[in-house]
Amino acid sequence: MATAQTQTAARFMMAPAVLLLLAWMIIPLSMTLYFSFQRYNLLMPGMEYFTGFDNYRYFFANPNFWAALTNTLVLVGGVLAITLIGGTLLALLLDQPMFGQGIVRLLVIAPFFVMPTVSALVWKNMLMHPVNGFFAWLARVFGFQPIDWFAQFPMFSIIMIVAWQWLPFATLILLTALQSLDEEQREAAGMDGAGPLSLFFYIILPHIARALTVVMLIQTIFLLSIFAEILVTTNGGPGVATTNLTFLIYMQSLLQFDVGLASAGGIVAVILANIVAIFLLRIVGKNLEA
Amino acid sequence: MGSITLKNVKKSFGGVTVIPDISLDIEDGQFVVFVGPSGCGKSTLLRLIAGLEDVSDGMIAIDGEDMTKTAPAQRKLSMVFQSYALYPHMSVRGNIAFPLKMEKAPKEKIDAAVNNAASILNLTDYLDRKPRQLSGGQRQRVAIGRAIVRQPKAFLFDEPLSNLDAALRVAMRLEISELHNKLKTTMVYVTHDQVEAMTMADKIVVLNAGRIEQYGSPLELYQRPANKFVAGFIGSPKMNFVEGAEAQKHGAHSIGVRPEHLTVSRGPGTWSGVVKVSEHLGSDTFLHVDVEGAGTMTTRTSGDVAFKHGETVGLTPVEGRVYRFDAQGMAV
Amino acid sequence: MARAISTRRKIGFTILAWGIGLVIFFPILWTFLTSFKPEGQAIAIPPRFFDFDWTLANYETVQSRSNYFRHFSNSVISAVGSTLLGLLIAIPAAWAMAFSPTKRTKDVLMWMLSTKMLPAVGVLVPIYLIFRDLRLLDTHLGIIVVLTMINLPIIIWMLFTYFKEIPVDILEAARMDGASLRQEVVHVLTPMAVPGIASTLLLNIILAWNEAFWTLNLTTTNAAPLTAFIASYSSPEGLFWAKLSAASMMAIAPILIMGWFSQKQLVRGLTFGAVK
Incomplete structure (x- = not known):
């Protein structure tokens, strides 16, 4: 259905969306790029001047940057490991015949719908509080010293909270992928003498491989910019133990008002995210042709 | 009235030429079948007549009136699709009434036309069902019903029977032929099945690689094939x-x-x-x-x-x- | 078709799955229970599970003492507003791409998706400054604009995958039946696309409701939605767990329920159609 009439109409209908997104992307991004080469602090208005790559040099020279980069990678990697492995196991379990499957599904996916500030606060206070928290009570019941989670294992605590939020996402998508596996293929493998383990590695895993990659990439995009959970639990501390790139740039811009430095950081973050995005777009693009 | 004239019609998609140059006269009231192997351009030709595709060059006239640039809605043609293309959210009644609603016909006229079409096509008992509750043959009849209520200048059929099983196909073939005898409206019918072409057509257009190999009555094609392609394609x-x-x-x-x-x-x-x-x-x-x-x-x-x-x-x-x-x- | 399984295995799986499901759900359940406790019992050790003095006082306090309703309505305004605005822009665009594709359609779609992957922090500074100069900070309009723009690619993609499933034949049939472009959209496309549009709407409200980077950074009081309101509870002094729980429950309940109803669409929306 391609007549000149419909194509002209189509162009008009696409125009608003394309123009808006173009503006949304290009204007702020070019401003960030411009600022990143400026000495620009909101506390000293009118003192802006061009500094070349100084902001980048400061940003990279700052030991906090490397700490933040490491923290970002640890956070993303930790959450990915937990959610991908846990999600696969959970999806396999939920794919088994059982009573009340629908309800279990609802229970499992619920955390995904909880807003980040709520889950962070609930975990921080009611579960992980060193004195009155539920975990502290559990520890005492089993005869252990309660743990002061955010003081002793700050990063691990944040990983737990974020993993709790994203495990449902991984599970739900992997379960959907699992359920599209042809029953006959499974039966054929069974007839060919495949045990549960070889069934998993030779039939199921290849079948959900693409879903796993998609989950990994999408989560990475979101996890790179984890913010609210850190803001309400540790505020990046103790020290910079839980400061990730997003949080570091937030502090530099909205707390220290150093626009130039923050912008340089923003550009670095954009470049990092783009590396992941390229892979994700490739997978989604392939799917578009199928 | 519904004569259709194609004059030096050309169609290419991007750089690919599907129809190099076709001229064809379809007389009013005739049952004309476009037949040929898949990819020969027969469906494209039908869609050009319908106006669902633009011609790259040439002229299409209906009843002597130039319709080359006219939108499909204004060409006063009806089309029956291979997939039936019924509106899934409307009842059978809604489907058949749709073309009349689009031209804002009065309600009594719509009701009369729908009931008439339903009785011709044995759909009276199914008028309030949704398309998904119907069998393949019934869906096909609804699609035909939707086509006839408008009293179009011509019917266009795009492989309408290819989704039916063999027995039903034979039955529907007869029904469409009977319908043509009754309505005496021009019908243009696309198929890859030479048996359908031979049994239904007044005239057959044999297409190959976007060219007309021969245009004639079924017996002419059988007895005096113009070339090896037609000779091989017609007859089983x-x-x-x-x-x-x-x-x-x-x-x-x-x-x-x-x-x-x-x-x-x-x-x-x-x-x-x-x-x-x-x-x-x-x-x-x-x-x-x-x-x-x-x-x-x-x-x-x-x-x-x-x-x-x-x-x-x-x-x-x-x-x-x-x-x-x-x-x-x-x-x- | 059915795998032959013994009842005993089924019971085993049931117990295991329910156990894990309840552990995962526990923080929410615990919040739910705590929201009905008096403050003293909320921090009690050992914890009280069901044997506490059930009370609605926390909900009342949260509403009367802290402008809960203002933040709630801010959340509704920004989530619903941005979703509707997004649909308004996205429906024509998705329609065009699904039914009148050109060679560049795919590239346009991929490019739109790529804007979604731009880390927010990369454009935080300019957006903040632009909003400051346009006086959009802490306004509904500002939040609606931002939420619309960050979710627009997802809306377009979801609609595109839904529209793609509507057979072109049916739209062509309408055209042959004499329908104008407007009639085609109103009488045929829209009714057929309603389920898809509805689930897009639902998923988007969920995403907009829970968005917690821009809402935290661009609002202070007037336009602050629930994400920001809840964050204000993080101040260290005092253990008002029961009230925190009540406020949390009210913030998550509507979305939790919507989310439960839109599980299936969620998968498709969040994976851009790569997993169905």
Whole structure:
């Protein structure tokens, strides 16, 4: 259905969306790029001047940057490991015949719908509080010293909270992928003498491989910019133990008002995210042709 | 009234030319079938007439009026799609009434037209059902009902029967033919099935690679195929072709004999060969015979003829039923 | 078809799955229970599971003392507003791409998706400054604009995958039946696309409701939605767990329920159609 009439109409209908997104992307991004080469602090208005790559040099020279980069990678990697492995196991379990499957599904996916500030606060206070928290009570019941989670294992605590939020996402998508596996293929493998383990590695895993990659990439995009959970639990501390790139740039811009430095950081973050995005777009693009 | 004229119509998609240059006159009231192998451009041609695609060049006129640039909605044609394309969210009644609603016909007129169409097509009991509650044949009838209520200038059918099973296809074929006899409206029908073409058409357009190979009545095509392509495409089982020395005896580059025009004998014939497979259909028997120097030839004989695998038989073409073709494949 | 399984295995799986499901759900359940406790019992050790003095006082306090309803309505305004605005822009675009594709359609779609992957922090500074100069900080309009723009690619993609499933034949049939472009969209496309549009709407409200980077950074009081309101509970002094729980429950309940109803669409929306 391609007549000149419909194509002209189509162009008009696409125009608003394309123009808006173009503006949304290009204007702020070019401003960030411009600022990143400026000495620009909101506390000293009118003192802006061009500094070349100084902001980048400061940003990279700052030991906090490397700490933040490491923290970002640890956070993303930790959450990915937990959610991908846990999600696969959970999806396999939920794919088994059982009573009340629908309800279990609802229970499992619920955390995904909880807003980040709520889950962070609930975990921080009611579960992980060193004195009155539920975990502290559990520890005492089993005869252990309660743990002061955010003081002793700050990063691990944040990983737990974020993993709790994203495990449902991984599970739900992997379960959907699992359920599209042809029953006959499974039966054929069974007839060919495949045990549960070889069934998993030779039939199921290849079948959900693409879903796993998609989950990994999408989560990475979101996890790179984890913010609210850190803001309400540790505020990046103790020290910079839980400061990730997003949080570091937030502090530099909205707390220290150093626009130039923050912008340089923003550009670095954009470049990092783009590396992941390229892979994700490739997978989604392939799917578009199928 | 519904004559359709195509003048030097060309169509290409991007750089690919699908229809190089076609001119065609379809007279009012005729049942014209476009037939050809898949990818020959027959559906594209129909969609050009419908206005669902723009022509790259040329002119399309309906009733002598230039419609080349007219939107499909204004061409006053109806179309029945291969997938039926029923509106899933509307009842059968809603589907059939839709074209009339679009032209804002008064309600009484719509009701009368829908009821009339439903009774012609035996859909009266199903008017309040949704398309998904219907069988394939019923859906097809709804699609036809939707097409007839508008009293279009012409009906366009795009392989309407290819999603039905064999028995239903034969029944629907008859129904569409009857409908044409009743309505006497121009119908343009696209199919890849030469049996449908032969049984339904007043005139057949045989298409190949976007070109018209021949345009004529079914019997003309059968008896006087213009070239080797038409000869091979029309008729089932396919015509046997022989090249080389045997053809030169007839003064041609190649010759063709239809299976039904070969007599089989136990003694020697014009050709002799060994029976490879014999297929018994009850009414007919098809023999596939290996003929030395001519390849496998198929014959069609009466059902009670019994030849076995491996038997040597003679084959003789019926006098005057040998088609001769030149090196370009044109009939001589 | 059915795998032959013994009842005993089924019971085993049931117990295991329910156990894990309840552990995962526990923080929410615990919040739910705590929201009905008096403050003293909320921090009690050992914890009280069901044997506490059930009370609605926390809900009342949260509403009366802290402008809960203002933040709630801010959340509704920004989530619903941005979703509707997004649909308004996205429906024509998705329609065009699904039914009148050109060679560049795929590239346009991929490019739109790529804007979604731009880390927010990369454009935080300019957006903040632009909003400051346009006086959009802490306004509904500002939040609606931002939420619309960050979710627009997802809306377009979801609609595109839904529209793609509507057979072109049916739209062509409408055209042959004499329908104008407007009639085609109103009488045929829209009714057929309603389920898809509805689930897009639902998923988007969920995403917009829970968005917690821009809402935290661009609002202070007037336009602050629930994400920001809840964050204000993080101040260290005092253990008002029961009230925190009540406020949390009210913030998550509507979305939790919507989310439960839109599980299936969620998968498709969040994976851009790569997993269905």
